[in-house]
Amino acid sequence: MRVIIRDTADEASRLAAQQIIDGFTPPGRLGVATGSTPLPLYRELREAYARGEFTLEGSTAWALDEYVGIDKDHPERYRNVLLTELVGNGGTGLAAEDLKTPDGKAEDPEEAARIYEQMIAPGVDIQILGLGSNGHIGFNEPFDSLNSRTHVGLLTGTTRQDNARFFDDDISQVPVHCVTQGLATIMTAKSIVLLAFGERKAEAVARIVEGAVTQRWPGSILQFHEDVTVYLDEAAASGL
Numbered sequence: 001m002r003v004i005i006r007d008t009a010d011e012a013s014r015l016a017a018q019q020i021i022d023g024f025t026p027p028g029r030l031g032v033a034t035g036s037t038p039l040p041l042y043r044e045l046r047e048a049y050a051r052g053e054f055t056l057e058g059s060t061a062w063a064l065d066e067y068v069g070i071d072k073d074h075p076e077r078y079r080n081v082l083l084t085e086l087v088g089n090g091g092t093g094l095a096a097e098d099l100k101t102p103d104g105k106a107e108d109p110e111e112a113a114r115i116y117e118q119m120i121a122p123g124v125d126i127q128i129l130g131l132g133s134n135g136h137i138g139f140n141e142p143f144d145s146l147n148s149r150t151h152v153g154l155l156t157g158t159t160r161q162d163n164a165r166f167f168d169d170d171i172s173q174v175p176v177h178c179v180t181q182g183l184a185t186i187m188t189a190k191s192i193v194l195l196a197f198g199e200r201k202a203e204a205v206a207r208i209v210e211g212a213v214t215q216r217w218p219g220s221i222l223q224f225h226e227d228v229t230v231y232l233d234e235a236a237a238s239g240l
């Protein structure tokens with residue numbers, strides 16, 4: 001793992017964006033994360049698109065995960081979040097139909113997971129990742145299998161509490177299940193860019209970068225990947 005630390009999240013996001021701008025060859029397959037962490041990175045990519053330095057035209061973007069059962073129009077449905085970030089606001093050249101997300105509204109979520117796994121199986125060129133405060137990546141929660149493929153997962157209380165801020169601070173509105181790429185699916189990416197910012201992530205960062213590879217800290221599996229760059233601000237790096 002390469003670890004890059006900058007004073008602020010904005011500075012680290014700029015460097016992460018530059019890695020993607022320099023390293024992504026269109027038409028390609030870009031793996032995209034949700035959560036608040038990658039938002040400054042997506043802004044950088046939109047600005048680079050506006051300057052003609054980057055484009056997702058003709059490329060596909062692949063979400064890590066989706067909530068099960070969330071309303072089609074809900075602003076926190078990950079498909080909607082990613083449409084806003086990558087297609088809306090001036091966009092990145094990505095066409096809406098080229099944004100691929102697991103179908104959280106499928107009658108049979110297990111089948112939706114199998115279909116998504118088949119579609120993503122060739123792997124993505126670059127995978128953008130955030131990190132849960134409990135060490136999750138995608139929605140692979142502590143003690144989930146390290147060898148999983150896209151599956152229906154159960155969100156932990158910690159994650160639902162963390163994400164309640166997107167749901168009127170009301171944990172009861174946060175979905176309980178998700179469809180998520182598995183850890184083994186994520187590991188098929190050719191290259192991985194992980195971002196983590198803020199004191200709240202400091203322990204998880206220290207565990208996944210310097211700790212043992214363990215199901216307790218799912219992101220620690222990334223130590224076995226040969227091309228991972230971790231971008232941190234000072235606060236998130238404070239446990240290293």
Ligand code: GLP
Nearest residue numbers: 034035036037130131132138139
């Ligand atoms: C969410 C997502 C993850 C994300 C993480 C961190 O639940 N499923 O992909 O990386 O939690 O979120 P945030 O960036 O808002 O801290």
